[in-house]
Amino acid sequence: MPRAATRQRKQSKFRRLITPAIAIAALAYFGFHAMNGELGLVGRALIENRVAELETELGELTKERQQLVARVSLLRPESLDPDMLDERARLTLNLANTNELVVLRPGHRY
Template sequence: MPRAATRQRKQSFLRRLITPVLAIAALGYFGFHAMNGELGVVGRAMIERQVAELEGELQLLVAERRELAARVSLLRPESLDPDMLDERARLYLNLVHPDELVVLKPQTVAQ
């Protein structure tokens, strides 16, 4: 009876490196994007800086809105301020009293 010979193949050197190389490549890819990606460490610092800038801008806009609301409240019919009405009328109608002195400012030309 002939003996059945089993053939054992020795794995090649490159075949043994495929799995570790792929794992290192995947870790390197995800590690790089964890640091430099849009939501990574560097990206988070940029987002936090933008948040601080926008909060500062929000505070300025809120203060400006409060000031405008206060000026508008002076023009409401229930609490009409005569000085504010006079100021607005002179500005929009371009009128002055005969005994007033008018100082004209030169307009700057945008370059």
């Protein structure tokens, strides 16, 4: 009689560990990037800090813009302020009266 063609092999210990090892490696990879990735927990804190900085800067720039708009409105023909006109003319022409005191500030553009 011929021998049976199929033989059963005993599964090795390493073969049983392949699937759990791949699963653990995938979990470790995704877990690491969930914590340290660009959009992870650490990255989110950095983004929130940057948003806070930009909101502060936006507030300062908005305030500065409002001040500039108020100054420009004083130069419009319908609401021309004589003092503002005098100030701009003296600044542009670089003139002063003999009885005026001129204070030069360092780093200020005249």
